Amino acid sequence: MAQPHPDDHFHPPTSDDPYWTETCWFTFAVPERKLSAQLYPFLRPNQGVTSCGAFVWDDAASDLWNCLYAKNLWHVPLPADADLADLELPTGLSYRCLEPLSRYALHYRDADDGALEVDLEFNAICPPNYLAESHLDQPGRYSGTIRLHGEEIAVDAYGFRDRSWGVRSQIGTTLSNSGAPRGGYSYGTASERDAFHAITMAFQDDIAIPIHGYILRDGEYAKLAPGKGRRDVLERASGDAPTRVRLRLEDELGRTLEAEGGCVNKIGVHLNPNLFSWNCLTHWRWDGGEGWGEDHDNWSASAATRFFRALSAGDG
Secondary structure, three states: OOOOOHHHOOOOOOOOOOOEEEEEEEEEEEHHHOEEEEEEOEEEOOOOEEEEEEEEEOOOOOOOOOOOEEEEEEEEEOOOOOOOOEEEOOOOEEEEEEEOOOEEEEEEEOOOOOOEEEEEEEEEOOOOEEEOOOEEEEEEEEEEEEEEOOEEEEEEEEEEEEEEEEEOOOOOOOHHHOOOOEEEEEEEEOOOOOEEEEEEEEOOOOOEEEEEEEEEEOOEEEEEEEEEEEEEEEEEOOOOOEEEEEEEEEEOOOOEEEEEEEEOOOEEEEEEOOEEEEEEEEEEEEOOEEEEEEEEEEEOHHHHHHHHHHHHOOOO
16 A cells, blocks of 8 residues: 555644644535535644544534534544544544545544444545645545444445645634635535536625635546636525525636535534534536535634624624
């Protein structure tokens, strides 16, 4: 087996800043059941701690207390010699890199009562797409099973993963101190030859523009042209999550893509203290393709409070 790529390991912190953070997020679905799931550790090696989030939800419930499964443990000890390429946490989460930057084994077993067990393999469909030198995104196909409250459920569908490393403060009025109070994270995959992804940020005028992503069309891949296009929430459920979203994208080859997505489930979660997100399994239709993916409606904590209070009051 080939040795893992450096981006499959922890990165040496560039300073002793306590907010130096590594993330390693895997998200998957069983679309025919309108079921979504994700594993998300938020690792802080300079502090010697990590969180460990595991969430499963469908269209029946969207809150952490009543969805199918939700657990987000904070300040779990992170051993000084921990290796992200072969990671095992006392929360029941383990990751193992099987092939550099392309294939991973994922395991999770609820450490309390075994209410959730995950046994999956992720196989990438294209190389990762890098945002600067501290973030990557990658589509892939998940296969295996999860066992949820005693029921075994087969998983065989496209999904996604991302990784980031760098200083991530949990204090600030904007997302990761970006200057944007809100943004989006959207992807859809029709096949190994047709897919898209976009990270959008609303820096001004409440218009969320792409800063990163890709278009994969007929097997030809190209990065998005930053600043060209936008993400619009066309409809929201009363007072909360998007139900219909539109993307307009352009890549570095000059190709354009317009996609409209219908959100079929939702969960509202603080993935970290300053990131509130509505995560929605989304069925996308775009020029020449259709497929499943997700749309995330992302906010800093303070921006989310202001917006959703106004929306509930009828002022949004």
